[in-house]
Amino acid sequence: xxxxxxxxxxxxxxxxxxxxxxxxxxxxxxxxxxxxxxxxxxxxxxxxxxxxxxxxxxxxxxxxxxxxxxxxxxxxxxxxxxxxxxxxxxxxxxxxxxxxxxxxxxxxxxxxxxxxxxxxxxxxxxxxxxxxxxxxxxxxxxxxxxxxxxxxxxxxxxxxxxxxxxxxxxxxxxxxxxxxxxxxxxxxxxxxxxxxxxxxxxxxxxxxxxxxxxxxxxxxxxxxxxxxxxxxxxxxxxxxxxxxxxxxxxxxxxxxxxxxxxxxxxxxxxxxxxxxxxxxxxxxxxxxxxxxxxxxxxxxxxxxxxxxxxxxxxxxxxxxxxxxxxxxxxxxxxxxxxxxxxxxxxxxxxxxxxxxxxxxxxxxxxxxxxxxxxxxxxxxxxxxxxxxxxxxxxxxxxxxx
Numbered sequence: 001x002x003x004x005x006x007x008x009x010x011x012x013x014x015x016x017x018x019x020x021x022x023x024x025x026x027x028x029x030x031x032x033x034x035x036x037x038x039x040x041x042x043x044x045x046x047x048x049x050x051x052x053x054x055x056x057x058x059x060x061x062x063x064x065x066x067x068x069x070x071x072x073x074x075x076x077x078x079x080x081x082x083x084x085x086x087x088x089x090x091x092x093x094x095x096x097x098x099x100x101x102x103x104x105x106x107x108x109x110x111x112x113x114x115x116x117x118x119x120x121x122x123x124x125x126x127x128x129x130x131x132x133x134x135x136x137x138x139x140x141x142x143x144x145x146x147x148x149x150x151x152x153x154x155x156x157x158x159x160x161x162x163x164x165x166x167x168x169x170x171x172x173x174x175x176x177x178x179x180x181x182x183x184x185x186x187x188x189x190x191x192x193x194x195x196x197x198x199x200x201x202x203x204x205x206x207x208x209x210x211x212x213x214x215x216x217x218x219x220x221x222x223x224x225x226x227x228x229x230x231x232x233x234x235x236x237x238x239x240x241x242x243x244x245x246x247x248x249x250x251x252x253x254x255x256x257x258x259x260x261x262x263x264x265x266x267x268x269x270x271x272x273x274x275x276x277x278x279x280x281x282x283x284x285x286x287x288x289x290x291x292x293x294x295x296x297x298x299x300x301x302x303x304x305x306x307x308x309x310x311x312x313x314x315x316x317x318x319x320x321x322x323x324x325x326x327x328x329x330x331x332x333x334x335x336x337x338x339x340x341x342x343x344x345x346x347x348x349x350x351x352x353x354x355x356x357x358x359x360x361x362x363x364x365x366x367x368x369x370x371x372x373x374x375x376x377x378x379x380x381x382x383x384x385x386x387x388x389x390x391x392x393x394x395x396x397x398x399x400x401x
Contacts, residue, residue: 008023034101080284102132103136116128128141193273
């Protein structure tokens with residue numbers, strides 16, 4: 001089937017600039033570019049001039065930072081989602097938003113297909129395409145890395161030179177790592193990290209100071225929550241994106257949020273990645289502390305049982321699946337009373353909870369919990385029958401031998 005127009009997820013870098021030209025040549029089609037600012041820390045406006053130079057007439061450049069944090073990051077953190085015990089899903093949670101906008105722009109512009117620059121060995125191709133198909137079952141997806149033979153940076157550069165594609169050569173040593181950044185995290189893969197025994201070089205990290213070089217004085221920070229979402233830092237109400245950026249700054253100054261992980265990709269291989277997620281690390285600790293005060297025990301325990309499945313759904317690209325949406329409704333229903341403030345201490349790479357309070361929704365009753373005179377709020381004699389009933393099956397089993 002002929003392709004007349006394609007919407008390309010476009011960064012303006014070498015890979016997507018080559019893809020843009022390759023699409024024009026291979027498919028003889030018009031290309032629409034879409035560039036999203038989700039807090040990657042680089043200017044996105046230059047992408048317009050680069051796209052125009054390659055003959056693109058329809059160019060979308062959008063600031064999606066607030067949408068990203070409000071509608072994707074915060075719902076995920078209500079679930080306390082962590083993949084394989086360590087990964088806070090910084091790359092994974094950005095992909096459904098990009099996929100959604102690609103499909104929407106395709107509809108707006110009458111495009112026949114969308115295209116992305118993810119390789120055929122990683123998770124992102126799965127995330128982009130599962131998201132796209134969930135939103136438009138008939139959309140066509142073009143993944144150049146699965147079609148062309150430009151399998152190295154040298155080949156990409158040669159193609160760019162042959163086709164007059166301007167490539168900016170940044171001064172200084174080129175990073176050996178494949179990196180992805182947004183407001184939630186920055187990731188590093190490839191290069192020296194492909195040997196899982198090699199320790200990351202200190203110069204690799206960009207957001208956080210080394211914990212041993214962090215300030216010798218701890219810093220206290222207070223985070224206020226409303227219905228499970230953070231709304232203020234140290235008494236200052238902030239928008240979702242501004243709040244996460246503030247926590248990134250605070251955490252980065254104290255060396256918080258570094259991780260070095262070997263993870264299981266959905267496509268079947270193991271990969272080693274390093275991540276900086278300072279704000280997310282603080283937020284996860286704070287949210288769990290807020291829930292510890294305000295959530296019913298069984299609701300909290302059931303959330304913890306569901307969390308690994310929820311995290312895997314996001315990691316594997318099923319954000320728009322009915323099962324993720326079902327779990328989200330259940331999770332969100334638990335957050336109605338997750339209101340209050342958590343105080344934390346940041347110190348040399350660590351985050352420690354030092355206090356939590358909720359004036360309206362705390363389930364902590366000091367009169368019952370006290371080790372002092374509880375003035376009859378709790379009858380300790382009741383514990384005897386409770387224990388005997390719960391021990392009944394154990395005693396019967398012991399007698400059987």
